[in-house]
Amino acid sequence: MKPVVIAVAITGSVPRKKDNPAVPITPAEQIVSTRQAYEVGATLVHIHVRNDDETPSSDPERFAAVQAGIAEQCPGMIIQFSTGGRGRDPGQRSSALHLRPDMASLSTGSVNFPTIVYENHTSLVEDMAGKMKEFGIRPEIEIFDLSHLHGARRLADKGLMDEQPHIQFVMGVQNALPAEERLLDILLKEAKHLFPTCTWTAAGIGRHQAKVMDWALNRGADAVR
Amino acid sequence: MKPVVIAVAITGSVPRKKDNPAVPITPAEQIVSTRQAYEVGATLVHIHVRNDDETPSSDPERFAAVQAGIAEQCPGMIIQFSTGGRGRDPGQRSSALHLRPDMASLSTGSVNFPTIVYENHTSLVEDMAGKMKEFGIRPEIEIFDLSHLHGARRLADKGLMDEQPHIQFVMGVQNALPAEERLLDILLKEAKHLFPTCTWTAAGIGRHQAKVMDWALNRGADAVR
Numbered sequence: 495m496k497p498v499v500i501a502v503a504i505t506g507s508v509p510r511k512k513d514n515p516a517v518p519i520t521p522a523e524q525i526v527s528t529r530q531a532y533e534v535g536a537t538l539v540h541i542h543v544r545n546d547d548e549t550p551s552s553d554p555e556r557f558a559a560v561q562a563g564i565a566e567q568c569p570g571m572i573i574q575f576s577t578g579g580r581g582r583d584p585g586q587r588s589s590a591l592h593l594r595p596d597m598a599s600l601s602t603g604s605v606n607f608p609t610i611v612y613e614n615h616t617s618l619v620e621d622m623a624g625k626m627k628e629f630g631i632r633p634e635i636e637i638f639d640l641s642h643l644h645g646a647r648r649l650a651d652k653g654l655m656d657e658q659p660h661i662q663f664v665m666g667v668q669n670a671l672p673a674e675e676r677l678l679d680i681l682l683k684e685a686k687h688l689f690p691t692c693t694w695t696a697a698g699i700g701r702h703q704a705k706v707m708d709w710a711l712n713r714g715a716d717a718v719r
Numbered sequence: 720m721k722p723v724v725i726a727v728a729i730t731g732s733v734p735r736k737k738d739n740p741a742v743p744i745t746p747a748e749q750i751v752s753t754r755q756a757y758e759v760g761a762t763l764v765h766i767h768v769r770n771d772d773e774t775p776s777s778d779p780e781r782f783a784a785v786q787a788g789i790a791e792q793c794p795g796m797i798i799q800f801s802t803g804g805r806g807r808d809p810g811q812r813s814s815a816l817h818l819r820p821d822m823a824s825l826s827t828g829s830v831n832f833p834t835i836v837y838e839n840h841t842s843l844v845e846d847m848a849g850k851m852k853e854f855g856i857r858p859e860i861e862i863f864d865l866s867h868l869h870g871a872r873r874l875a876d877k878g879l880m881d882e883q884p885h886i887q888f889v890m891g892v893q894n895a896l897p898a899e900e901r902l903l904d905i906l907l908k909e910a911k912h913l914f915p916t917c918t919w920t921a922a923g924i925g926r927h928q929a930k931v932m933d934w935a936l937n938r939g940a941d942a943v944r
């Protein structure tokens with residue numbers, strides 16, 4: 495079997511301490527949690543930061559604190575910032591990119607989510623992609639629907655991204671694409687059609703996580719989360 | 720070859736007289752235009768109404784006027800109201816359904832459009848589907864992306880729609896799905912998986928229209944537009 499990157503998403507944007515007391519909220523907690531995952535093999539960390547009241551934050555100082563702590567505690571670990579939109583001011587989603595993390599997530603289309611429309615206006619997507627290019631950040635393209643792959647393709651066609659993005663298929667978000675193996679095959683085939691040299695991973699939300707990870711590994715994914 | 724329904728979308732929500740002087744705007748113009756299409760074989764009409772300034776309208780009186788005129792001038796023609804959202808107040812998109820047209824369009828998910836996010840909140844979709852069921856209106860499900868088929872499937876699972884929707888794949892809207900034959904195959908296969916007895920059609924926007932119509936006819940579509 496080829497080596498696989500194990501990615502850890504320590505915090506996310508939704509769960510709170512009341513849902514799970516182990517969710518790391520402060521930068522100090524996030525650094526400890528990442529170090530624990532690093533020690534057992536994780537080599538990529540996906541970072542959301544939170545305000546003191548646990549709501550999603552875009553504060554560059556928080557991102558900087560987590561980034562510095564992980565760089566010190568987890569040498570060589572790939573640091574990926576989230577630019578994901580849930581609970582964040584759209585204008586602030588890219589406000590920490592000047593810190594030049596190794597990677598950043600980038601959603602390239604809009605889709606229904608459990609209680610909202612997850613809005614990623616084309617103009618915002620292009621703006622974020624431009625900043626990632628400027629700061630030398632490799633995007634992880636977040637795919638919640640088929641058209642989002644074509645949104646990524648247009649970024650490459652416009653010179654806002656290179657031909658080898660890292661692509662993550664996100665499955666099982668309520669009102670978006672269900673976690674079904676057949677749908678992963680559709681998305682993966684289309685991704686390889688549009689970006690023959692892309693690397694990829696797939697993430698199942700909540701109870702779908704282990705199942706989607708199995709499907710991804712069976713198809714030669716470059717990473718799991 | 721099996722018989723095919725020829726649908727005519729006389730007005731749409733975007734073009735103005737300045738774009739094409741032949742675009743019918745007033746109910747009187749719409750009735751004349753529909754009659755012309757009817758005489759040469761169209762048997763289904765998809766209706767958007769407009770305000771006097773040509774902007775999109777949801778005015779039930781305008782819908783009623785067009786409906787009455789077409790019923791008189793085009794006996795037997797299937798009348799379909801648009802509930803499409805461009806330029807319309809979301810709360811008013813279903814305000815003409817009490818007029819009980821034969822069919823109404825129903826978008827079941829959100830997607831990027833040329834300059835906006837085409838927002839179809841799940842709650843709005845369910846509300847519109849419920850009204851269509853209440854008034855005995857057959858929905859034409861508008862599919863702009865893969866997850867929208869699953870949005871339709873959830874409506875059926877919730878009893879808001881029956882197992883035989885009429886499904887239209889819309890291709891070539893900028894920032895949504897491109898008009899590519901391979902993508903039509905993906906959508907059609909998934910539609911038949913989720914709704915084995917559905918009827919279907921496909922519409923290419925603008926310059927893609929004739930090409931998409933050919934693909935649809937070659938695959939045994941039940942209608943063309």
Ligand SMILES: [Zn+2]
Pocket residue numbers: 503506507540542576578599
């Ligand atoms: Zn995230």
Ligand SMILES: [Zn+2]
Pocket residue numbers: 687
């Ligand atoms: Zn192609």
Ligand SMILES: [Zn+2]
Pocket residue numbers: 728731732765767801803824
């Ligand atoms: Zn329409």
Ligand SMILES: [Zn+2]
Pocket residue numbers: 912
């Ligand atoms: Zn199935």
